[in-house]
Amino acid sequence: MSTVPISVTVDGQRYESDVEPRQLLVHHLRDGLGRVGTPIGCDTSNCGACTVLLDGKSVKSCAVLAVQTDGRSVTTVQGLANGTWHPVQQAFHAEHGLQCGYCTPGMMLAAVDLLTENPNPTEAEIRDGLEGNLCRCTGYQNIVKAVQAAAVAMQAEGAAR
C-alpha cells in the first residue's frame, strides 16, 4: 500500500514519517513513533482511553487518521508534564483518581480540555464532560474529585501569574 509523507509535532518534537493513508493516529503514535503512553481500549471510539489533544482540543486518536494530523500538533500523556506534573496529573495522584491506570491518559487529557473550556465546572458538568471516557476501576468518584481539585489548582495557578 502506498504511503503519504506527514510531519507531526508530538509532545513538542517534530516527527517526519511516511504513513499508510488508512493508519489511525493512535497506531501511528504507538507503532510508528514509539509513543506508547497512549493506550487503546476499544475499536468503536467509545472508551476514550486513547484521547489526546490535537492543537489543544481533545480527540480520540483512534478516530483520527494519521494523515489528518499533518502539520499539526499532538499532546499525549507523555507531553502533559512541563518540568513538573500538570495540575491534573497531580490531582489524579492526590485524589486516587486511578487504579489500573489504563484509562488515565485519556481521562486526564479529556479533563484538561474540559477545564480549558470550563475552568470551574460543577460535579454534574464534570460527569457529563467526561462521558466519553470509560473507567472500570474507580466508579468515577475520585476522578470527579481529582478534576475538582485540579480546577482549584489551575485557577490558583492562573491567579498567581
Next chain:
Amino acid sequence: MTETLESSKLVGQPLKRKEDARLVTGETNWTDNIQLPGMLYMAILRSPMAHAKIDRIDTSRAAQMPGVVAVYTGADLAGLGIPCVWPVTDDMVGPTFPVLAADEVRFAGDAVAAVVADSRYRASDALEGIEVDYSPLPAVIDMTAALADGADLVHSDKGTNKCYYWEFTGGDYAAAKAKAEAEGGRVFHRQYIQQRLIPNAMEPRAVVCAPMAATGEITLWSSTQIPHVVRVLLALVTGIPEQKIRVIAPDVGGGFGSKLDLYREEVIAAVVAGKLGRPVKWTESRSEGYQATIHGRDQIQDIEVACTADGTLLGLKVDLVANMGAYLQIITPGIPLLGAFMYNSIYKFEALHFGCTGVFTTTTPTDAYRGAGRPEATYAIERLMDDLAAELGVDPLELRAKNWIKHEEFPFTTIAGLEYDSGNYEAATAKATELLDYSGLRAEQARRRESGDPVQLGIGVSTFTEMCGLAPSRILSALKYVAGGWESSTVRVLPTGKVEVVTGTSPHGQGHVTAWSQIAADALGVPFEDIEVIYGDTKMSPHGMDTYGSRSLVVGGIAVLHAAERVVEKARRIAAHQLECDPADLDFEGGVFKVRGTPGAEKAIQAVAFEAFTAHDLPEGVEPTLTADSTLDPNQFSYPHGTHLCAVEVDTETGAVVIRKYVAVDDIGNVVNPMIVEGQVHGGIAQGIAQALYEEAVYDADGNLVTGTMVDYLVPSAADLPHFTTDRTVTPATTNELGVKGVGEAGTIASTPAVVNAVVDALRHLGVHDMRMPCSPQTVWRTIQTAAGASSNSNGAQS
C-alpha cells in the same frame, strides 16, 4: 492484636500510591507496548457462526498476501487444548477445548485460524484471505431448552448438554419445610435471573512471546492476573519444560476475573513463536474480546425459603442452572460453587440445600467475574429477604435483624459449615440507616405513594457477607480444585539497607506496591520510600498463586508480614551477637535493636543488613544475607460484611431509574490503606450498579452476540453513576495478625441487590414484585404495564 499492629505507623494511613508516577506520565509497560527486534503480529480468524461443521479451510490465498509469514489452522496445532482445573464432580463432562477449532465451531468468535504477519494491519488484512466453508448446526442458546430431552447438542459426542450436577446439604431442608408448614409458617419461592455480563477490563488482552532457540527458553508477556498459574499450565499444555518458561505480567489494565485464565491465544503465541523462531504479539480488539474473553454470571436461580409465621427463617433451598458456555475455561464449573456457601449469608438457618446444574450452550465460556458466585448468591438471598419482608408486611431491615447472627454470637458456624470469625451486622446497619436517613426517606416514600406522584421513591437494602481470602488449600482439595490457595513472599534487606519485598500476588490496579510497602515498613522499621515491591514475573517472583478472589491482602499481605517478621528475628540474632547480649534482651523499635537497660547500645536493621552481607562476624548457625521467606496457607476464609442502602427515584411514566442516594457501610476489619479501600469500594459498587441497571450480554436465537461492541453493551460512564456515600465499621478479623478481611469484591457483591430492591420497592404498590436485570427504562416501563394489566384483570375477576 499483635505487637506489630499496635506499634504500626503506616498501616492504616491513606498514603498516596507509589504506582501512580508511571501511570500518570505514560511511562507504562502494557503488554501491547512491547516491541522486540523482528517481532511478528498475530491475528485470529473467528467463527461468524455459533455452531457449524468446518467442511474446508483454504489458507493458500492468505499465505500469499503481503507480509504474511505463516498461517495456522486447527490441524496444525492439533493436540493443544485449554485445561479446566476444577472438575467439580467425578462425572463432570469436560470436552476437549482445542486452541483452534478443527472440525466444528461452537460459539460465535470460536478461533479457527491464526495468521502471523509483519505488521498489525497486514495480519488483519490476511484474515480476509482465508476461506472457510461451514455447514451450520443448530445453535443452543436457551439453558432450559438445552437441558430438555432431545435437545440439540453442543458436543454431540457427549450425548448431553449437562456438564454436571453438584449438590451440597446442611441440615434437613425437608424437615425445615415441614416444620414451617406445620406451624402455619410460609414456604416462599422466587426465581431470579442473573444475566450474562462482559467484564470489560479497560486493557484488552494481549500477549507477546519471545523464544530463544539456542536454549529452548520462552518469555511470555501477558495481560494476565495469574502469571504463575499460566506458567504451570503452559508447561503442562505445550510440553515446554517449566523451568524454560518465564511468564511476565507487566502493567495490567484491570482484570475483574477476566484475566484469571489460561487463554488460547497465550498457548498459540507460545507455540507459534517457537515454530517461527521470532517474537510474536497478539492484541485483541475490544469487539474481538467480547467474544474471545470470558463472560460472567448467567444463571437461573430458583430459591425457596421456609420460615415461621413471624418470619424466623428455617430452611433454604437453592436450585441453580449455570451457563458454562461452549467449553470450560480454567474454573468455569466452579464459579457457582463459590456462591454455594453464601446463600445463607448472614442469617441463621436450620437447613440449606444447594444444587447446581452446569449446562453447555453455544456461547462464549463463562468464568470468574468480580465476585464470582458470591454476587449471584447475595443477589438471590437479598432479593428474597426484601420480597419476603413485603410478603410478611414487615420492614426489610426488621426481618433481617430478626434473623441475622448477633454480634455476640461470633464465632458462628453457619449451616453451610463455614465458621464466621467476626462481624457486627447491627453496627454496620445502624450506621448505614443513619447515613441514608432511612426513616426520613420512608416518610417521603409514603407521601409520594399517597399523592400518586409519577416519580416514586424506593429504598433497597443489602446486608451482605462474602468469603474472601481464597483459600485454605485443604478446603480447595475438598472441593476438587486441583491447586492450593497459599501465597508467598520474600523480604530482603539489601547491603545498603534498602528493602526488596517479593510477592506472589499479581496486582493490576489494586495498589499492592503501596500496601505491601506499608506492611513491610512497619514490620522492619524502615522508611516507606526505601521499599521496592517485586511482582508479576516468574523469574523475579518464582512462587505465587496470584491475584483474584479478594485474596491478596488476606493471604499475600500476611505472607509479607511473616517474611518481614522472620527478617527481624534473623537480624535480632545478629544484632544480639554483635551487641553481646541475649536476643531476648533486645527491644526492636523504629528499625533499631536496643539493649534493654543499656542506653546507647543499639544497632539499626540497616547496619545489621550490612553485617549480614559482609558475613565477617555472624553468630554460629546464622547464614549470610538478611533475607527470609514465607509461604502462607490460610487456615480460614475471611468474612467481610456490610450494609448497603440505595434510594432510587423511578419515573413510572418513562421507566427511568435515577439513584438518589447510595450508602455503603463496609466492615472489612482493619484497613491498611483507607484511600485504596475507598477506591475499591467505589469501583465495586459501580460494577454492581452496572449489572442492576445497564449491562447485559445478549445472544439472539441463532447465537449471534447482539451486544458485540462497546456501542451495544452499556458500560456506565461518569454521567451514568451517582456519588456514593461510603463509611466503615471495624470488626477485626480474628484469623490473621493484621485483622484484615479483603475488599476487592465487596462493592460488587453488595450493590446489585441494593439497587434492584430499591427499584422493586418503589413500585411494589403498583403490583411489581420483581424486575429483570438490567432495569433499563424499557424493562421497568414494561414491568409496570404488565403489573397494571395483571392487577386490573384480577380486580375484574373479583368484582
